[in-house]
Amino acid sequence: MVARHGWEESYGQKSTNSEKAMSYNEFMHLPYYKKYTPIDFNMIINLMKKYTDIYVILDGKVNSPEDTRKLYKEIGNATKKLNKNVMKRLIIKTT
Incomplete structure (x- = not known):
C-alpha cells in the first residue's frame, strides 16, 4: 500500500x-x-507515531467491491498491533 x-x-x-x-x-x-x-503505509504509520498531530484519511483507489475488501483487509492486518492513539487518527473515507 x-x-x-x-x-x-x-x-x-x-x-x-x-x-x-x-x-x-x-x-x-x-x-x-x-x-x-x-x-508507503508503514512509513505513514511511523510518522503518525512520531508526530501525534497527524491525521490520515484512508481513501483507497480501487476498481471493485472485491478490491475494496482486499485493501481494507490489508489495512486491518497492518494495524492490528497499533496503539489506540494512532488508530483513532486513521479516518476511513466511506463515500
Whole structure:
C-alpha cells in the first residue's frame, strides 16, 4: 500500500513500462517531480507515531467491491498491533 492521490496523473513519475501498473519497488524509487520521496503505509504509520498531530484519511483507489475488501483487509492486518492513539487518527473515507 502506497500513498498517492490517484493514478491518472503521473506526478513526474515516469514508469519504464507504460503498459502496466508500476511495481511497488519502481514506485518507491521514482521520486515525484524528481525531488519528493514516495511513501508507503508503514512509513505513514511511523510518522503518525512520531508526530501525534497527524491525521490520515484512508481513501483507497480501487476498481471493485472485491478490491475494496482486499485493501481494507490489508489495512486491518497492518494495524492490528497499533496503539489506540494512532488508530483513532486513521479516518476511513466511506463515500
